[in-house]
Amino acid sequence: MVFQNNVLMGxxxxxxxxxxxDQSIRFNFSDSAYMxxxxxxxGNTKTWTFSCWFxxxxxxxxxxxxxxxxxxxxxxxxxxxxxxxxxSLGVAGDFLSIYDGASASTIFRTNRVFRDPSAWYNLVxxxxxxxxxSSERFRVYVNGQRExxxxxxxxxxxNADLGWNQNGSTYYLGDYFASHGxxxxxxxxxxxxxxxxxxxxPSSFAETNSEGIWIPKDVSGLTFGTKGFYIDGRDSADLGxxxxxxxxxxxxxxxxxHDQMADSPTNNFCVMNPLNTHSSITLSNGNLxxxxxxxxxxxxxxxxxxxxxxxxEIRYNNASxxxxxxxxIYNTIKNLSTSGLNPGNTSGDKDIGFGADGRRNEDSTTTGxxxxxxxxxxxxxxxxxxxxxKIWFGHNNSGSFVWQASGDPSAGNNEAxxxxxxxxxxxxxxxxxxxxxxxxxxxxxxxxxxxxAQGNTDANELGNFYYAPPTNxxxxxxxxxxx
Numbered sequence: 001m002v003f004q005n006n007v008l009m010g011x012x013x014x015x016x017x018x019x020x021x022d023q024s025i026r027f028n029f030s031d032s033a034y035m036x037x038x039x040x041x042x043g044n045t046k047t048w049t050f051s052c053w054f055x056x057x058x059x060x061x062x063x064x065x066x067x068x069x070x071x072x073x074x075x076x077x078x079x080x081x082x083x084x085x086x087x088s089l090g091v092a093g094d095f096l097s098i099y100d101g102a103s104a105s106t107i108f109r110t111n112r113v114f115r116d117p118s119a120w121y122n123l124v125x126x127x128x129x130x131x132x133x134s135s136e137r138f139r140v141y142v143n144g145q146r147e148x149x150x151x152x153x154x155x156x157x158x159n160a161d162l163g164w165n166q167n168g169s170t171y172y173l174g175d176y177f178a179s180h181g182x183x184x185x186x187x188x189x190x191x192x193x194x195x196x197x198x199x200x201x202p203s204s205f206a207e208t209n210s211e212g213i214w215i216p217k218d219v220s221g222l223t224f225g226t227k228g229f230y231i232d233g234r235d236s237a238d239l240g241x242x243x244x245x246x247x248x249x250x251x252x253x254x255x256x257x258h259d260q261m262a263d264s265p266t267n268n269f270c271v272m273n274p275l276n277t278h279s280s281i282t283l284s285n286g287n288l289x290x291x292x293x294x295x296x297x298x299x300x301x302x303x304x305x306x307x308x309x310x311x312x313e314i315r316y317n318n319a320s321x322x323x324x325x326x327x328x329i330y331n332t333i334k335n336l337s338t339s340g341l342n343p344g345n346t347s348g349d350k351d352i353g354f355g356a357d358g359r360r361n362e363d364s365t366t367t368g369x370x371x372x373x374x375x376x377x378x379x380x381x382x383x384x385x386x387x388x389x390k391i392w393f394g395h396n397n398s399g400s401f402v403w404q405a406s407g408d409p410s411a412g413n414n415e416a417x418x419x420x421x422x423x424x425x426x427x428x429x430x431x432x433x434x435x436x437x438x439x440x441x442x443x444x445x446x447x448x449x450x451x452x453a454q455g456n457t458d459a460n461e462l463g464n465f466y467y468a469p470p471t472n473x474x475x476x477x478x479x480x481x482x483x
Contacts, residue, residue, distance in 0.1 A: 039166065057286050072170070173250060289436065297330065297339075
């Protein structure tokens with residue numbers, strides 16, 4: 001499955017917003033990443049609002065147990081937890097549910113499933129158990145729309161004390177209260193806002209722009225309340241810093257400076273797409289790292305626009321398997337979720353791949369020693385001119401970066417392909433067992449903390465690339481697509 005218009009997916013887009021979110025925090029499940037803070041005393045257990053934006057990495061249904069977006073825990077009988085499950089508590093799935101330990105029941109479980117790993121979602125939860133109308137005591141909004149379709153709905157009793165904000169509890173953002181590394185959320189979270197003591201509606205956090213897209217608003221002027229907090233990750237050295245003015249900072253675990261990402265609700269970047277990836281490939285690091293256990297392929301989340309010039313980088317974490325990993329572009333007619341296919345291996349598909357051993361695959365023809373081989377720990381790049389259907393491939397195996405076959409994408413000369421490639425293509429890679437590749441579409445220039453970011457931007461001054469992109473080439477993100 002390939003998403004052809006990322007501007008309209010979930011809640012991201014360029015639109016006409018004057019407020020920009022410049023970063024998110026990547027919660028990598030394999031790093032046991034989460035934030036925590038002791039609640040203390042004085043929080044409102046009846047009335048509060050929570051808002052955040054999230055982008056899914058590993059789908060809940062692909063996990064062995066349900067992942068948690070957050071939880072607040074004092075004891076098993078006094079907790080509130082927000083997770084993705086299958087319809088049974090604790091069983092992995094894609095429905096969103098909240099369980100309240102005090103009532104020993106699920107307050108709600110959506111019929112909506114959350115399965116788009118390329119979209120930003122805005123979630124707003126509103127608790128007001130003092131409301132005389134039972135259905136108004138707990139409200140759920142996704143991208144500004146109130147959720148009304150539930151497989152389970154149990155509204156709290158009048159004036160019930162919920163497990164959020166209880167004295168002696170601990171907040172956990174991105175995880176469950178126990179077994180860290182088992183239940184944690186995998187993906188990106190931005191603008192985590194807790195309003196203590198006030199029930200607000202979604203318009204306090206976002207609005208609909210002129211294109212009909214739900215976009216963020218500046219929340220810094222809100223009244224956060226005693227236990228309220230605002231975590232936006234703007235300080236990479238202190239991702240748990242509270243910007244509400246209350247000093248309710250969170251302690252981080254499994255998070256590092258490189259987990260501050262440029263991917264955000266106002267500029268959604270391309271990632272690898274688990275829905276167009278074979279089950280023998282494990283995606284991690286926010287769907288940017290691809291690790292294989294068999295011969296398989298993986299495609300990216302954003303279709304390359306039919307016009308424009310686009311740039312992406314790759315780090316070879318394991319390139320000791322001959323031609324693998326192979327980097328290139330896939331025609332979207334290929335279903336990578338069920339078949340092991342190299343880019344460029346099929347006649348007429350009009351896509352192309354570049355092997356780690358220096359070969360080129362194009363239109364089912366392999367050209368050996370087309371370029372120089374790439375070794376472990378080296379960085380490669382692709383430059384794609386969709387206006388003229390040309391592609392260039394380069395890497396730094398010689399010590400400095402070189403476009404292969406004397407290519408020059410800035411001048412448009414000596415492209416790597418001999419045939420025009422298809423309009424419907426995505427970035428992608430094929431693997432053999434053990435090969436690993438990490439992508440950078442401009443959202444994170446350290447390749448998961450393995451390199452020192454060089455801070456190079458594209459022609460629109462966006463992105464964080466290791467090497468300077470060729471003249472007029474852009475990062476594949478919604479600000480560039482919508483510009």
